[in-house]
Structure formats: C-alpha cells, structure tokens
Amino acid sequence: MNLLHIDSAITGENSVTHQIGAAIVEAARRASPGLNVIHRDLAADPIPHLDGGIMGKLRGGQGEANDPDVLLNTVLIEELLAADIVVIGAPMYNFSVPSQLKAWIDRVAVPGKTFRYTENGPQGLAGGKKVFVASARGGIYSEGPAAAADFQEPFLRQIFSFFGIEDVTFIRAEGVAYGPEHFKAALEAAIAEAHGTLPLAA
Ligand SMILES: Cc1cc2nc3c(=O)[nH]c(=O)nc-3n(C[C@H](O)[C@H](O)[C@H](O)COP(=O)(O)O)c2cc1C
Numbered sequence: 001m002n003l004l005h006i007d008s009a010i011t012g013e014n015s016v017t018h019q020i021g022a023a024i025v026e027a028a029r030r031a032s033p034g035l036n037v038i039h040r041d042l043a044a045d046p047i048p049h050l051d052g053g054i055m056g057k058l059r060g061g062q063g064e065a066n067d068p069d070v071l072l073n074t075v076l077i078e079e080l081l082a083a084d085i086v087v088i089g090a091p092m093y094n095f096s097v098p099s100q101l102k103a104w105i106d107r108v109a110v111p112g113k114t115f116r117y118t119e120n121g122p123q124g125l126a127g128g129k130k131v132f133v134a135s136a137r138g139g140i141y142s143e144g145p146a147a148a149a150d151f152q153e154p155f156l157r158q159i160f161s162f163f164g165i166e167d168v169t170f171i172r173a174e175g176v177a178y179g180p181e182h183f184k185a186a187l188e189a190a191i192a193e194a195h196g197t198l199p200l201a202a
Pocket residue numbers: 009010011014015016017018091092093094095096136137138139140176177
C-alpha cells in the first residue's frame with residue numbers, strides 16, 4: 001500500500017494544512033501498518049515550473065531519458081501512479097492553490113501518462129486511488145457569499161477528475177483568519193475529522 005503525501009504551504013511548522021495532512025497520514029498509517037509513505041514538501045524542495053524547454057522535452061520527445069528534467073518528471077508521475085492514497089496539503093492562496101502546488105500539477109499532467117484524449121473526449125489514466133485534500137482558508141467558502149470565489153477546492157476536484165480520480169475528500173479548516181478562537185476550533189475539528197475519516201474509508 002503506497003501513500004503519496006504532498007505539502008505545498010509556505011508557512012512551515014505553523015502551517016494549518018501541514019497539521020491536517022500529517023493527521024491524515026497518521027490515520028492512514030494506523031489503518032494500514034507497513035504503509036509506504038513518500039512525502040514531498042514543495043515549499044522546502046520546490047519543483048521547477050513547467051516552461052517551454054521542459055515541455056519540449058516532455059511532450060515534444062526532445063528529452064533524453066537521463067535528462068534531469070525528464071528524470072524528475074518520470075519520478076513525479078511514477079509516485080502519483082503508484083499511490084493508492086494521495087494526501088495533498090493545499091491552502092487557499094489568493095483564492096486558488098499555492099504556485100508550488102500548481103507547479104507539481106503542471107509536471108504530472110502529461111498526456112499519455114495521467115490523461116489522454118480520445119474521440120469521445122478526455123480520459124483519465126490515474127484512477128483507482130483515493131485523494132484526501134488537507135485544505136485551509138482564512139475566510140469561509142463552503143457556504144455563503146464567498147462560495148463563488150473558491151477556485152481552490154473546485155480546481156483540485158477538476159484536476160483529479162481529469163486524471164480519472166473521483167474519490168476526493170476535502171478535510172478543511174476555514175475561517176482561520178476570523179480570530180484565535182475560531183482558528184483553534186477550526187483546526188481542532190479538521191484534525192479530529194482527519195483522524196476519524198480515513199480509517200473508515202480505507
Ligand atoms: C499568500 C497567502 C494568500 C492567501 N490568500 C487567501 C485567500 O485568497 N483567501 C482566504 O480566505 N485566505 C487566504 N489566505 C489565508 C490562508 O488560506 C490561511 O492562512 C491558511 O491557513 C493557509 O494555510 P497554511 O496555514 O497551511 O499555510 C492566504 C494566506 C497566504 C499566506
């Protein structure tokens with residue numbers, strides 16, 4: 001059983017999504033002793049953004065297999081495809097996801113690997129896994145007037161659906177900027193949910 005754990009917050013030890021994601025992974029370890037966990041902290045160890053040169057190597061066939069950009073991409077895609085469970089720490093930054101996470105997405109979204117186009121439209125190639133998103137946002141978007149400004153969680157749901165993964169669970173702390181009491185309550189509730197949800201789902 002393989003678990004891929006991706007963190008993308010830039011806030012280090014204080015990160016809410018780090019804490020929620022860690023609780024999900026802890027629950028997964030309890031549910032599956034011997035779980036093989038790969039952890040990537042995209043803020044501590046950033047993935048270079050996709051650019052024209054890298055895309056030419058990946059999609060244009062101009063890259064040798066031992067080229068560092070090609071090698072990194074091969075590893076990133078293998079990690080995703082091999083995972084039974086994917087845990088993504090994804091804070092809301094400017095209504096969307098951190099650019100560090102977008103960089104990872106842009107590197108694993110490769111035709112023929114995680115999706116392909118057919119005469120009936122796109123087809124995901126990375127199905128059969130569970131995704132848990134550890135989400136945090138300063139405001140409240142799950143209901144109320146700001147819901148339409150949420151380009152973080154719907155974006156992630158769409159990306160994973162595009163890859164063929166529909167089993168996506170969001171565990172969120174929101175309204176964390178509403179004051180210390182709200183912060184504490186939202187974080188504690190999310191961590192409790194993380195501990196309780198995965199063993200039931202695994
Ligand atoms: C660069 C940056 C941008 C942010 N943008 C938003 C935003 O658009 N909407 C919002 O509700 N909160 C926003 N926040 C607040 C974060 O979503 C919140 O602090 C959350 O806890 C961040 O997750 P983290 O603690 O794992 O970094 C932003 C925070 C940072 C650091």
